Structure formats: structure tokens, C-alpha cells
Amino acid sequence: MSTPPIASFGRDYLAIPGPSVMPEAVLQAMHRAAPNIYAGELIDIAASLAPDLKRVARTDGHVAMYIGNGHAAWEAALANTIAPGDKVLVPATGRFAHGWGDMAEGLGAEVEILDFGKRTPMDMDRIAETLRADTAHKIKAILAVHVDTSTSIRNDISALRGVLDAVDHPALLMADCIASLGCDVFEMDAWGVDVMVAGCQKGLMVPPGMAFVFFNDKADAVRTAMPRVSRYWDWSPRANPQEFYMYWCGTAPTHHLYGLRTALDIIHGEGIEAVWKRHALLARAIWAACETWSDGGPLELNVADANNRSCAVTALRLASPNGTALRDWVEHNIGLTLGIGLGMAPPGDPAWHGFFRLGHMGHVNGHMVMGMLGGIETGFSALGIPRGQGALDAAAKVIASG
Ligand SMILES: Cc1ncc(COP(=O)(O)O)c(C=O)c1O
Numbered sequence: 001m002s003t004p005p006i007a008s009f010g011r012d013y014l015a016i017p018g019p020s021v022m023p024e025a026v027l028q029a030m031h032r033a034a035p036n037i038y039a040g041e042l043i044d045i046a047a048s049l050a051p052d053l054k055r056v057a058r059t060d061g062h063v064a065m066y067i068g069n070g071h072a073a074w075e076a077a078l079a080n081t082i083a084p085g086d087k088v089l090v091p092a093t094g095r096f097a098h099g100w101g102d103m104a105e106g107l108g109a110e111v112e113i114l115d116f117g118k119r120t121p122m123d124m125d126r127i128a129e130t131l132r133a134d135t136a137h138k139i140k141a142i143l144a145v146h147v148d149t150s151t152s153i154r155n156d157i158s159a160l161r162g163v164l165d166a167v168d169h170p171a172l173l174m175a176d177c178i179a180s181l182g183c184d185v186f187e188m189d190a191w192g193v194d195v196m197v198a199g200c201q202k203g204l205m206v207p208p209g210m211a212f213v214f215f216n217d218k219a220d221a222v223r224t225a226m227p228r229v230s231r232y233w234d235w236s237p238r239a240n241p242q243e244f245y246m247y248w249c250g251t252a253p254t255h256h257l258y259g260l261r262t263a264l265d266i267i268h269g270e271g272i273e274a275v276w277k278r279h280a281l282l283a284r285a286i287w288a289a290c291e292t293w294s295d296g297g298p299l300e301l302n303v304a305d306a307n308n309r310s311c312a313v314t315a316l317r318l319a320s321p322n323g324t325a326l327r328d329w330v331e332h333n334i335g336l337t338l339g340i341g342l343g344m345a346p347p348g349d350p351a352w353h354g355f356f357r358l359g360h361m362g363h364v365n366g367h368m369v370m371g372m373l374g375g376i377e378t379g380f381s382a383l384g385i386p387r388g389q390g391a392l393d394a395a396a397k398v399i400a401s402g
Helices: 024-029 041-057 070-080 095-106 124-133 155-168 219-225 235-239 252-268 272-294 322-334 352-353 366-383 391-401
Strands: 013-015 062-068 088-092 110-115 140-144 171-175 196-199 209-215 313-317 335-342 353-358
Touching: 013 366, 024 252, 041 209, 041 252, 062 235, 062 252, 062 353, 070 095, 070 171, 070 196, 070 209, 088 095, 088 124, 095 140, 095 155, 095 171, 110 124, 110 171, 110 235, 124 140, 124 353, 140 155, 155 171, 171 219, 209 219, 209 235, 209 252, 219 235, 252 272, 252 322, 272 313, 272 366, 322 335, 322 352, 322 353, 322 366, 352 353, 366 391
Parallel strands: 013 335, 088 110, 088 140, 140 171, 171 196
Antiparallel strands: 062 209, 196 209, 313 353, 335 353
């Protein structure tokens, strides 16, 4: 048996863009015997979640909770608003927009994709043009991914509302905040978002398993006018339960409720605006390091303009096969796991090994980010990958200046 590398023992660090690092308090809250689902504190905990979730989403609207992942949230949002034959517009800036569009197609929707590539955000002029041409208002909804986790592009959802209003188009504005909620600034009501989908496993710091659909009265009116809505996905009883079982259309995700309650307490203890500021600061430190590295070597930030980058995830390019080599080295030798490149090249293509991603969402602070960057520097050094010098200094300066 080969001896494990000397520096590999110790606490591992999973720095992938979800599932994210979970606070010990969340894990401890979940570590308990099965609670009663017919009486007792779980009933009160469940009722307390919706208002605190809405505070994170910055909405006075409604929220329906599901047992499921992000795909479940996608399906739930569509099942309540899009009937077979209805048309949706999907402005795509990465793999996840295509994924949501594909779910819509699976439900019988007509899907029009506007593909903006993998490095720049949505082009609002092109979207305006498409909406203007839709004089019959066939487009019932725009499925917009706020932060596409594959490319780390952050789209301007508020500007999208501006476009819809400017061309006076009634389509629902639906936003995927699965990567961004609790990390990047998001204002559901102020930005005029009608439906927003999220999961619990990224900014909300809970193990995968709960999905959320936030919706306003306009979206609810669309749901009421649907020819039929599946009983399971129907958001109405979940958002307004007459009895406890209706929250989840059956047995509640008992332990997740304890975890989520604790996570929401942590988020609101820090304050959502402070959470956003922390993510922005740490992201700027990461970008400062990456920009320094890229000055003297092949590393490249996928998104050139910092204004278009997410504060939750950073996608990087590193001439194949160095992306995979770096990930493998840091995981095996120092206990640091970085994210794979996703959707940037087809699996099986040698180019696939030229990408990786950093997750910096949720329960992440300054020393963790410095540790991750130090780990990458160490991997570069071990593999002899050329790079600009002073990346850690650059990151430290950002965090030090707060
Ligand atoms: C932006 C975005 N949308 C949707 C999904 C799909 O979520 P899940 O894998 O939990 O089904 C993900 C997952 O990473 C995501 O990042």
C-alpha cells in the first residue's frame, strides 16, 4: 500500500460550488432522533421557516417548499405556470439555463433559446428585440438564471425586468437563484421577479434535499388560470397549508427542518446585507489572486469583467490538462477539493481538462479563502505551472482592507 502524502491528513476542505461547507451548528441540529410530525416543536419550526426564507429572498410574496434538489425547484415552478404548448424564452449564459429549458421541454413547452455563450452576460438588446417581435405575446415566461454556476456569469435580473416593462410584455419573469441566493445581492420584489427558485445546498448551507419556489400574486394568478396543475407540484397548498402534511404534500423532511432553521438563524444573525458584503469581499480577494496568477501564466478568469462575475463561484480556465492536474494534486496531497469545469467542453474531449471552478458560497470566511488560494499556489508550485507572483499578497490586501 502506498503511503498517503504527508500534508494530506487533517480537515478536508470542499471548495466546490455546492453542496457547500455546512456550519457545525447546522449538522448538530440535524443529529437527533426522529421527531414527531403530528405534534410538538416541528410544527412551529415549519411555520417559522417561510418568513425567514422570504427575508433572504427579499420578498413579501409566497414561498412553497419541496423535498428535492434544484431540478425539483425548476419542475415545480414550471408545473404551476406552464401548460403543454405554452412558450418560454430562455436567455442562456451557461449550462444551467439549458437545463431549465430542457425541463420545460419535457413538460411540453415550446422553448426558444437565446444563447449568449459562456463568457458574457445576457444581451438585453437582443432580448428586447425578441420580446418586441412577439406581438401576439406567445412567450409566457422568461426562464433566467441569475448566476450560472457553470460559467460563473452573474446576469442583471433587474435589467431584464426593465426590458420587459419597456416593451410592455406580460411574460412572467422567472429567476433561478439556486447558486446565488444568500451569496449575491438579490432583491425579488424590488427587481420585479415573479417566480424565483432556489435550493438549500449552496448559500443556505444545508445538505441537499430542500427546494423552494417563491412567487408573487401575478404568478399565482397565472397558476389559477392553468388548465390543470399536478397535485404534487401545486404550490398553493404548500404555501397556504390547512394542515401540517400539506407543506410537503406528505411526510416532512424532518431533519432538514432543524438544519434549515439553524442556518436561517445564522444568516439573519449576521444580517443578509452583511452576508452579501462578506461574499463580495471574499470574491474580490479570489479575483485579485487569480488576476495576479494570470499575469505570468495560462490561468484565466472565465468572465473578464468583474461586474459580471458572481460572488458565489469563480470559473477558471487553465490550459488542458492542467485544470484536472491541479484539482487532482490539491485533493490528493493537501485535502482541498476544487470544482470540475462544467459544460465548458464535452466530457471525453481533452479540452475538458482545461477548466475548474472555485466555490465560495455560504459558510466561508477569510482564512478559508486564503487557505484555498494557498492550496492552489502550492499545487501550481508542485506541478510547475507558470504563474504571476504575489497572488496571496494581492488577496490578503483585499481582505485586510475590508
Ligand atoms: C444555477 C443552478 N441551477 C440549477 C441547478 C440544479 O440543481 P440540482 O443539481 O440541485 O438539481 C444548479 C446546480 O448546481 C445550479 O447551480
